[in-house]
Amino acid sequence: MNLTSLYTLAFDKPAAKLPAHDLWFSDHAATTAATHTDWMFMWLFWFCTAWFVVLMGLMVYFVVRYRRRPGQIAPYSPSHNTMLEVAWTVLPSLTLVFMFFEGFKGYADAAVAPGNAIEMQLKAKKWSWSLIYPNGTESPEQVTTSPAGPVKVPVFYVPEGTPIKFRMSSSDVMHSFWVPAFRVKFDVFPNRYTTYWFKATNLDTTDPATKTFSADEKVDPINVKFAGRPYIDHYIFCAEYCGDQHSEMAGIVRVVPMDVYLAKIEAWASESLEPWQIGERVYQQQCIACHSIDGKANTGPTWKDLFGHEVEFTDGTSLSAADMSDDTKFANYIRESVYMPSKKIVKGYQNQMNTFMGMVNEKQLDGVIAYMKRLSEKGQPADKK
């Protein structure tokens, strides 16, 4: 048996689960690289446990064995031993070298995307994620039961067993994209792109966490076609503190078979929507964190009954009800508020919003304006409602 095979036997079994694995991890590592990370973590856990037990065992033994007895002082014993001291300095250092290399190996796997990865764009802002697929569409799906707090979060579809690469950017402060099941996070910056790649493991129908599509057409008519097909959901969290609703900046990565993924993004691309429906989607994906549509105040003003009602600004100026009922003036106000939000701040609110230039395009802006009118009593055409 040569050294290499000995090494392989002792350390290089990343697929094997070490004992007590389930005490720490309640889910399966969901990518190829994550399996190695789990193995590495458990290896370190047992390494640390062994050291801890030895050190604390000695400590407790000494404290009991050499407890103070009246009328006696401690007998002489050496207070220095070069051999011992060199040994306990050098030997642990060697294990540290192993940890560094093994950790580097896992890091290299997790950090460097293969050339054939499908590239998608991940955009972060306070306080939501959005994913733009290679065909330019975005997922309109959201889950109603939120994993983290009282807001809806988006569902991103990705194909199983395929390398995927997210090119990530932020439009305001720093965020960090973390899918705990993938065991990797990486920061998202406002001034540069960063990469996050993964290859989700193939769906395992024996895993209790794997679910199947139901034939419920209310979620998406296309789901009927896929009834019974498997999928698995993983949480997305923001791991870099980003303000008020940092803890609600969550999402779901849904790993699905390739054909389901392709059918989904194709269907979203070919959808024909009314302008207000486009606006509603933009609202749910990008605006809902700060603006309500039911009249309640939030970080920003509500969108309910915006059209046709006077607004006052912090600088003392205002737009009258007549101005706000004028299609062009209203649209200009909204356009300015989306692209240059700090120009006019509604009384009672703070200058909190960053520009959505590059996040909301002209077509989407028209949609938002149409949606706002629809949410306003005065904005309803006579034939509607």
Next chain:
Amino acid sequence: MTTLDSKTHGLDHAHGGHHDEGSYLTPRGGWISTVIQWATTIDHKKIGVMYLTAILFMFFLGGVAALAVRFELFTPVRLDANGNVTGQWLAHLPLVGNVEGETQNVNPGNNLYNRAFTLHGAIMVFMVLVPSIPASLGTFLLPLMLGAKDVAFPRLNLLSWYIYLFGSIFAVLSVLMGGVDTGWTFYTPYSTTTDADSWRVVLMILGAFILGFSSILTGLNFVVTIHKLRAPGQGWFDMPLFVWAIYSTSIIQVLATPVIGITLLLLTFERVFHVGIFDPALGGDPVLYQHFFWFYSHPVVYVMILPAFGVISEVIPVHAHKKIFGYRAVAFASLGVAAVSFIVWGHHMFVSEGELAATVFSALTFLVAIPTAVKVFNWIATLYKGSIALTTPMLYALIFLFLFTIGGLTGLPLGTLSTDMHLHDGYFVVAHFHYVMMGGTIMALMAGLHHWWPKMFGKMYNSFWANIGAILVFIGFNVTFFTQFILGVKGMPRRYATYVDELTIYHQISTFGSVLLLIGFLVHLFVFVHSLVAGRQATQNPWGGLSLEWETETPPIEHNFHHEPVVKHGPYDYETTVPPGWDPKDYPIPHAARSHAVVVKH
């Protein structure tokens, strides 16, 4: 020794020239003049006691904020069927209203929660952990351990104290104005844009900036004191290891703190004058801020932990009546840790920086593990064949070893790149640094406080209740923070006001533990107050220590020593030395060693 003599004479003058030999605590004159004497004192012992009081008060404030954090996390925030938000605890407290100008949030609890954890972090780091042991025990003990009458620059020492007070006032003011929600790390561009219309953030940043000067001046003072004011016969390797630890700490304070000063100033310029340095919207780079910030804030972790190593290196030999194992290794490990601490800051940015930087910093980070492990081995080896008394300080030293070993070992998966990508910025990190900072520094502070309390205040405390407090703190600490390791691995991010259902049970166990911690510290508070009011008189050397502070009276006289002490034995020579103030009958040195025995006469 002539230079030393002239220096100490000079100090006599500085103290007002009187030669009253009463305890430094004896009030002279009415209460008004006593207050003035304390406020204008240049006696390092009084300044040390004032630091101790302020630090313990700040620890209480930071602790209240920590309890608020645990309280909010007792249940996750949810929407019920009627669209009402449930599970928010802070938002319903009658005492705390919503922060001015921020009433519009759908989650008012988040806002308070964010302020609570920022307050907790900022207070605990800048006002408790950084000054903790060096400013309180260090200022009090350093001249005593060196056999000096005071630190090298007594007036500078008083100035450091006032700077600390001034900086703390800025921070408290910022809290009274509504608090800050940036996190104690002030990461840009969030910190330069949040609460844009308010001065709160600027006040908090300036508070930290000012506190830095207190740290620099104290460090400078200590370095000079150690170089110049050692007693006759005290060479570098005759110094107690606490002094070595303080020396290493002071070097870091002097070299690293200016960097945070400059960084915080740049941050203030960016916020107030919109000079683009860190904010991309102004042409800056947020990662640059992180490099600057951690270039200070990583070494400062060792400013917090090295003095704790020093305390443990005193407490273990004294309560085991045993020479420390590997004195030189422990002393050089302190310096080694101090040196390596300057080149590992990049491990705070494994998931921000490029691959090359991450790899280099991971390799360097593992270097820190070596001297730290060596120290733990030495402490445990010191116990071997000792004569171990389970006093409260010793109990706390053992608690330190237990918790710090966990804290140190859990650093390994964080230094390992692949596992760190999962654990970074999650609860595993939170648990790790609480095991190191609270399980390490605060437990060592408790050990040191119980060790030197009789010397500082001349009173003994009730050991039984102090031990009960220590055990409660130990259990409470583990219940609170060990669960957070599990939370981190299962995917709980830092600074979240809510969480997914699966994690509820762990959060509730953690909150339960924090209540135990509170009870433990309240027991200690009771023990300390009881000791001051009704404690029995302490003897000169209750534990049998051999370093110089045990050779003087308890509490020390104003000028520390009646005569300049001459060092004739090492601080840990237990085989050959009867501890000062002890009857040789109570410390029977074996016949073989007696020929070398030194009996210190007073």
